[in-house]
Amino acid sequence: xxxxxxxxxxxxxxxxxxxxxxxxxxxxxxxxxxxxxxxxxxxxxxxxxxxxxxxxxxxxxxxxxxxx
Numbered sequence: 001x002x003x004x005x006x007x008x009x010x011x012x013x014x015x016x017x018x019x020x021x022x023x024x025x026x027x028x029x030x031x032x033x034x035x036x037x038x039x040x041x042x043x044x045x046x047x048x049x050x051x052x053x054x055x056x057x058x059x060x061x062x063x064x065x066x067x068x
Contacts, residue, residue: 013028020031050066 008025013025016032017023017028020028020035022028022031047066
């Protein structure tokens with residue numbers, strides 16, 4: 001794990017904290033990362049069900065076709 005110094009938008013942090021129900025910055029960032037990774041996995045699963053494969057998704061037209 002690496003410590004990082006970053007600027008954080010306080011309004012976005014508060015909104016994400018509320019959505020995730022977290023109380024610390026660390027928990028909020030970890031939770032947000034987990035949610036993004038889970039979202040990507042769900043998208044892959046949904047697209048796979050529709051017959052789209054990840055390399056095709058680099059093409060905007062193929063991506064649009066997959067979502068209908």
